[in-house]
Amino acid sequence: MMERNIETFIGCDSSYEEADIALFGAPFDSTTSFRPGARFGSSAIRHESVGLETYSPYQNQDLTDFHTFDCGDLELCFGSAEAALSDIEEKTAEILSDGKLPILVGGEHLVTLGAVRSVAKRYPNLHIIHLDAHADLRDDYLGTKLSHAAVMRRCHEILGDGRIHQFCIRSGERSEFEFAKAHTELYKFDLTGLSALTERLVKDGSPVYFTIDLDCLDPSVLPGTGTPEAGGIGFVQLLDAILSVSKTNIAGADLNELAPMLDASGASTAVACKILRELLLALHSNIKSGEDK
Amino acid sequence: MMERNIETFIGCDSSYEEADIALFGAPFDSTTSFRPGARFGSSAIRHESVGLETYSPYQNQDLTDFHTFDCGDLELCFGSAEAALSDIEEKTAEILSDGKLPILVGGEHLVTLGAVRSVAKRYPNLHIIHLDAHADLRDDYLGTKLSHAAVMRRCHEILGDGRIHQFCIRSGERSEFEFAKAHTELYKFDLTGLSALTERLVKDGSPVYFTIDLDCLDPSVLPGTGTPEAGGIGFVQLLDAILSVSKTNIAGADLNELAPMLDASGASTAVACKILRELLLALHSNIKSGEDK
Amino acid sequence: MMERNIETFIGCDSSYEEADIALFGAPFDSTTSFRPGARFGSSAIRHESVGLETYSPYQNQDLTDFHTFDCGDLELCFGSAEAALSDIEEKTAEILSDGKLPILVGGEHLVTLGAVRSVAKRYPNLHIIHLDAHADLRDDYLGTKLSHAAVMRRCHEILGDGRIHQFCIRSGERSEFEFAKAHTELYKFDLTGLSALTERLVKDGSPVYFTIDLDCLDPSVLPGTGTPEAGGIGFVQLLDAILSVSKTNIAGADLNELAPMLDASGASTAVACKILRELLLALHSNIKSGEDK
């Protein structure tokens, strides 16, 4: 007997019941104002992951030793950001209520808002660790409140002051940096301040949502993104950040803004695949070390 | 004294006052469900038109003999189709009320709806001549009524039965073709029926909105479009259609769905430039022949 | 409960039991001597089929009205053509013995040999209808007998004289054309002779294996193939050929030599998707009309 073709991120073919982590794609980029294409990010990461090993020599861990479920991409409505966000919110809520860790792969950065709505409902004292080239703190973009350029502003409306921690930021309007001074913790250019923060959050056990806009990486490492910004961090630095943040009490995470068609060499997608592998392994290790205690 | 850099479609540097035709771009592709990029269509056509001559050996006419104004691209809101359509509607109305012929360059096909709203307000007995690979007659797309795949259905709600004439259609759901049977005049695959139609419309003087989805062309001629559909018409056939339709009482027109980044050779953009030149020349000739009478 | 991500060619999500047609991919291009990349053909066709409708206005048929199964791609060994062919042969045999029609998507043209071995075992009086730019009749290629350039020669060794019918052929060594004169029925450049042939085969009910090398199409229509050859047929001509051949007693079929990365516009893949849809619909219609009798 033959089965219909199943396609998952490499090493993520657990059933939903067994899984500790549930992965899903949110192929939405309808509010992207410059170069679109992030909608193809999640499926490219899944598709191209066959070029990757399940084993990480960085962490000496193997995805096949853990249980990860990949339910594929949501079918989201282009033309209605609110409808798309509702679908993401609902899927996240379902995964959370089943006691699994939700990992979202974008899509544009606005998709984070859908997930954060659900996670914040369950964990009102939620913190966000945000790696990005852009502050994403505009109040609106040409009149629309639901824009990738405003996503952290919307998250701030949910969580309030002092809960959003931003790193690698090197682009934004002057007013965004001023808003950040008053309401968020923003580190320009690099990861300065991250280890102090994670140490503190590990200690107090606060729930953390971890959102990685892949354009935090330098465009030399990841040119395949809508708005590449020179002056970013390298792969090894991002890997270190992931290992560090994953030790906190992660309640949800996402990876977004890969626009695979913009880098025909495939190198950007390959980098994104490896970052997802490392993120999954780090989160599984943390879950396991929690269970072992 | 130096002037700031002005960039217009080739041969379209008339002032607004003098112009008979006013050109504007609508760089919007927010509801595109498959491959985006039509947002770059209008600016690519303007930018690459320097590779074109102003003279057409097909019509033995030169753009420099006429007055065309190019006000550039509207700044449209990604993330709100309704806001974008309002802006297009308003711009079209302004041009119409100044007694000029509006020509819109998309963007995705949904932008047509903005222009048609304005033109139909002024000409309630408006007909639409629609060249496209796709019927665009869905009632909604994943719940949203304002979708490129539903644009002709929305136009039908404005104009009613028998006013929309569709040609070259070779893709759609079965239900769209059934809708067409009852409510529009739809010709599959090619331009069959077009000359009979234009003859009739020329005779009765009905106002006509002419919308050209560039994917009516075969993908061999224009691969640079979001959803290329094999089996389309050739350049010379489209040129003949333009010459024929331009003899009717044109009240507005558009050209849409060029996605220039999808064809890195630049040939698709070059084809679109030439089609716009021929369309402008044919419309100007018709205006002039009307004035001469 | 959530299901793991299933990905099939559009409209082909039947279970294996119910299906009349079973589709599988053979992502192998190890013997390609010029530009490789056909290995990505089957997965690109599956992946990009979301841009296609299930309904065909050409045949007025819809894939959702039939039962087609898609088991995805075989995992084939690069570096051993014989091992890859054995796997293809075995999979074909399994489908045939379950009473279903096997449709193979390549991969390079050599994969046809695996399928033909199985089909010819079951139907010793098999004919092959072969659409291709290349004769593929070399005895060997740099010493290897299992080469894409020799696949029809290998098929001839199985079936003997007068059983292979070749169309659209416009490239080959002089010796290949001489071999054809003696042993196959070869029509240069176009589809001349095809309707006479299918008429004859329909009449005598001979089993037919139908192999379509997509480079039979003109490179303007399908540039995304390893060895594009100017002077090919158009999409509508190929569609007509498919409708004609599908009326014979088809025992197996394949579509091969799409190299999607070579055409970054995606137009080649879109054409291949549509051809597969039309082939599936035509074969289903024929099966159904056989059952109805």
Place this chain on the structure above:
Amino acid sequence: MMERNIETFIGCDSSYEEADIALFGAPFDSTTSFRPGARFGSSAIRHESVGLETYSPYQNQDLTDFHTFDCGDLELCFGSAEAALSDIEEKTAEILSDGKLPILVGGEHLVTLGAVRSVAKRYPNLHIIHLDAHADLRDDYLGTKLSHAAVMRRCHEILGDGRIHQFCIRSGERSEFEFAKAHTELYKFDLTGLSALTERLVKDGSPVYFTIDLDCLDPSVLPGTGTPEAGGIGFVQLLDAILSVSKTNIAGADLNELAPMLDASGASTAVACKILRELLLALHSNIKSGEDK
């Protein structure tokens, strides 16, 4: 003993002494006003010719049956059109004085002028058969007389009225078409008039220089050229033209304006390779039939 790496167009590895035809490349595109890249044309054609057969099923001839020499590309000075033209003129003269037929592969169309200077010196009653999308009849381009857009005007200064026969022309300034009316024989859009012309030239035995700007082809067939112009001829039509023109008393020929980097699919280069093969075979056949008489 090993030889240093020799690279020639496929089937053209005769020694200079034996050869009837001598091929050379002129990788120059310094005056190209729009998109450069024709400088890579000749080396791409040579390099990619390995994907081609030496045998033509169209002519039933094989390059290995003839003697063609390929001396590679000239090293031309970017920044001085006059120096480049002198080098081309000199190389052409050398080949002519050795009793061989010179075939030049461009490069931009200006390179033709270098060859025509030499050929016209030897054959003062020379005619030019010119296939091109562009009239190339400007008097100057931004002040420079040596421009690709003025090359036929320069040739006219050498040869005078009635000697230049232009086909497929579909782009130019109005004044160019007016110049043509008075001084050249210009057919718009297609090959109308060509067979009558060649018949006449065959009869009177006039020496003919045959220059093929590859943009005479439709951009669907050859998108890889600096200024693609919709509405061109197809491959088979060009092939027929080559077979027809080759029956005249050819004194020199060239193929130019392939810009291979503009068509990443490689299809444009493959078409150009095949056209060069067919041109070589047709010219060899004509030389041979002349010798046989």
Place this chain on the structure above:
Amino acid sequence: MMERNIETFIGCDSSYEEADIALFGAPFDSTTSFRPGARFGSSAIRHESVGLETYSPYQNQDLTDFHTFDCGDLELCFGSAEAALSDIEEKTAEILSDGKLPILVGGEHLVTLGAVRSVAKRYPNLHIIHLDAHADLRDDYLGTKLSHAAVMRRCHEILGDGRIHQFCIRSGERSEFEFAKAHTELYKFDLTGLSALTERLVKDGSPVYFTIDLDCLDPSVLPGTGTPEAGGIGFVQLLDAILSVSKTNIAGADLNELAPMLDASGASTAVACKILRELLLALHSNIKSGEDK
């Protein structure tokens, strides 16, 4: 009333009168010997600057706080380097005589010579700070003196020994490095020596022409250039150099050798846009701090 479409580099829409800095493009690459395309550099930088913010978090300055004028691209003659240089020289002279700082965006590096001629006429004691991968010190290139590979040699003829300061140089003929030893100050590979130099020049107030060949950057950061040379500097290092050099008495500056079509990801153009923004802000800050004194 509507205005014709104006397109400027982001934040540079001052009128000419008000402006302190006047920007213009020199889209010329006619002497480029390897891969052309720098002609598209200036218009791509202008066009793609919409993806950039006007505010720099590096300098905490905003382009909207200053007055910059962008008059677009000169129309330069391909085929005559001398004519092109004259036009550049004249435009630079006009800007200088109006008391504004000229900033030139290339084009190939030869365009620098046009600007340097004008600036050196006004400031005979001019120094050049030259960031580049290539020494550009050849006496000629295949016989032509006006070549991108000889531009610093031509500048040396104007300015004499000890006035040209070269950094990041990692490619050239042996003889160029020998020439440099005798006549210029050349630092291989990186920015060693730059801060000492700028300190000295700030102190003595010498006028400085600052020319940045973008290939001083590593190809990982900027692959979109004609002759990428591994081993270059990073973005942050170049930014530091700009901040440092901008403190000297700048009399003119340029940015050149972006070939945008060579990097389809757009990342190279985005880097170039940001470098131009930072250069403009640094120069404006310096002008303002001069005025404030």
Place this chain on the structure above:
Amino acid sequence: MMERNIETFIGCDSSYEEADIALFGAPFDSTTSFRPGARFGSSAIRHESVGLETYSPYQNQDLTDFHTFDCGDLELCFGSAEAALSDIEEKTAEILSDGKLPILVGGEHLVTLGAVRSVAKRYPNLHIIHLDAHADLRDDYLGTKLSHAAVMRRCHEILGDGRIHQFCIRSGERSEFEFAKAHTELYKFDLTGLSALTERLVKDGSPVYFTIDLDCLDPSVLPGTGTPEAGGIGFVQLLDAILSVSKTNIAGADLNELAPMLDASGASTAVACKILRELLLALHSNIKSGEDK
């Protein structure tokens, strides 16, 4: 008299007799399991080397001061790895027996096995220094022993324990790293340990085969490779490694896994060209310094 077109890597046009080093290409990638294209590596490196200088400012050496022979690419059989390896083995043996140093340019990494077979026959105490992102230590890949992923395992079968020294390794199955612990010297991620090793090998004079898989470089530096792996070394680090390793008793060397079509910017090929130049210069210097003693 004219010569047929000779094409060699820049500065490598010595005759075979005179040469100290003999270069040849092995355009084979038949076992590549992910993205093919390395077959085009050697010819792209040869072809694009015209953009490079023969002089190295890093080593202050010039290729024109040495004698290097380039015999071009072998014609290898796709579809039979064993046949291809035999041809490589034989060519290597011929060069060795003529007292020259063989340098092989791939092609996929499997080609190394052909060269190592020959070199190890002549130098049984051979060591291999292996720079690569991948361990290449699988016992087989889907059943085939001759796979690029197994090449170092095959070399280990020839040389035994302690002879293979691996650097920069950051990808592999867990079992490969375990195999390495027992049988090879493997350094993860970077060049740690290399200088200690070369010092030791210089001292004991052991013959060394030096194999460079270009994917040891970070994908930002060289995206044009089949399986890019984030986290690699930079160009200057690789250059240092080459200078260091070249001081040992080199008996053969190769450079492989450039897939030029995957990086359309050409930067990857340019990097590879420069690495080959530096490798050649370093090896020539070492040969010369040996002779001088």
